[in-house]
Amino acid sequence: MTGWTALLLRDLRLARRVGAGAELGLVFFLILVSLLPFAIGADQRFISRIAPAFLWLAALLATLLGLDRLLQADEEEGVLDQFMLSGTPLELLVLAKALAHWLVTGLPLSLVAPLLGLMLAIEPQAMVPLALSLLVGTPALTLIGLIGAALTVSLKRGGLLLSVLVLPLTVPTLIFGATLVKEAALGRPYTTPLMLLGGMTLLMLVIAPVSAAAALRHARQ
Amino acid sequence: MNDARPTSWLQLANPAVFNRWADRLLWPLVIATLGLFAYGLYGTFFVSPADYQQGNTVRIMYIHVPAAWLALFVYAGMVVSALGTLVFRHPMADVAQKAAAPLGAAFTLVCLITGSIWGKPTWGTWWQWDARMTSVLVLLLVYLGIMALWRAVDDPLRAARAVAILTLVGAVNLPIIKFSVDWWYTLHQPASVFRLDGPTIHPSMLKPLLIMALGYLGLYLVLLLVRMKTELTLRRIDRLQRLAAGIPGERA
């Protein structure tokens, strides 16, 4: 087994044991969705109209969960030193960590979102596009978060700062994702936003590991 | 070990050279800036014609548009500083960047506030989710994040490198943000809005606009130099305080 897969499996195991795993993120997502009608009223038509945007916002917030500890826990306990000593490039190792994070947040969220969409009276034809948009878009969110996690790795209370650094950069992903679902709900083609969303994820796949690894190396100087 | 020369990153020579040049440049720049603003504001209020549609409101443009240009210009400068910090490890680069960030945020804020004041008579509301204004708002958020990161990290060198990486990541993202916001706006465009600065500008308006832009640039450079000098002094004080505290291995 290579170091890369060992790290991926370790993070998945940690997520399960420490309880910050998939279930808790999903519960958070569910709570956000349940709060919405209390804030805006029970008018089904209105809820249905803002549901795509809201589900995307909720996914964005749920993805931020746990990001502040993504690299910090390894840094504090000296595991990051050991990353530096493995033959595997740091860029790939942080990518493994991001993948583990996505597998326990973004992925389950994408699969459950259509069910919550039902509760929010989303148009039936938008169900599959909703899941699709989250599947394609949430990796970009996790990867942007990875950069924030690396920049705040040595800060004791970096959680809030991380959100402040990361959220402005998520604007394009949010726009493309929410628009995709909205267009689908109106029965229009959504190829363009899907392409843009995929482009965003691919771009972040390149930028995020490089920036995060650079930030980690410099934080240790 | 106590006779060690300062091998630290904060080489004395560079700041000293910088300070000498800054002192030489500062007053001529102040005078030039004052002159440009006097001339530019005179043009704004007395020479430039009122707009046939917007009337005197259009004069806000001379304050608003250069602020928007500077907001972007400062960011571009910060990208250069970020490369200076990461690639060339130039000791002045992070001082420049730390000094520039709040100035860029201030120009962005001026742009947003004047845009809002301009929007009230033009749109009838203080805020419209117009593509340009929204992009500038996100730019402000990025500036605020950079400033927050500067504050959060104690060690100036570590802070400089983290901020430099964030600045570069932001630089890659800003054009995408701009594109996505424009794209979003075309999908949600309200029936009819005035664009804040139309593509056609009468030459009589262009001259005061450029003068004002130069005035803004001068103001930026003056404030940047002063802030850089202040930052260098603060670091020197910090250094001397540690020396006075008698931390072993410390030297002047």
Next chain:
Amino acid sequence: MALISTLGTVPAPALAIRGLAMARGYRTLFRDLDIDLAPGQVLQLTGPNGTGKSTLLRLIAGFLKPDAGTIRWSPVPDEVSPGEWLHYSGHHEGLRDGLTAQDNVATLASLLGGDPARTGAALGAVGAAPLAELPVEVLSAGQRRRVALARLLVAPRPVWLLDEPFTALDRDGQALVRQLIGAQAAAGGLVIAATHQPLDLPDLVHVVLGGPAS
């Protein structure tokens, strides 16, 4: 102890440090530092607190870049990162709470290019076999140390950098560390340990940081 005799696939290199200088913040920790170490030698680093022992180890590990000077490993070319063939054991053990000792050491074995299948034997060799299935957060400081030592054995590497290796260990544990260091040196490996505890080894190189001569 059969585990220790292998140094991995990389031949033990010799270390040559020339004119090394490092400052932290505004403080110059050391300068003009020269150290030579041949395969099979053990270097003991001592010096008052704050004189840069840990920093020197992190420099040698390649985590930090020196302000001046060079750290060369012959016959390894400069481009090859020392990270690929040395062990660094710092103040933090490199163990993640929430995982068992077994899982932790096996993961480190994979990361460091070692053999996860050796985990059980390695834990046994450091006297931590009964702890294998326990989550590391319930272990005492000394027990954690022992588990951390196991990674030196699951991934054989010719160079060991040990920062305060005796911390929190009981007398048996300290004897174990001496034994491991001795065996590593005897097998032709190279050990640099920052500690004030006597190492009781022949052919010991001693460097004092922050002293009049170093």
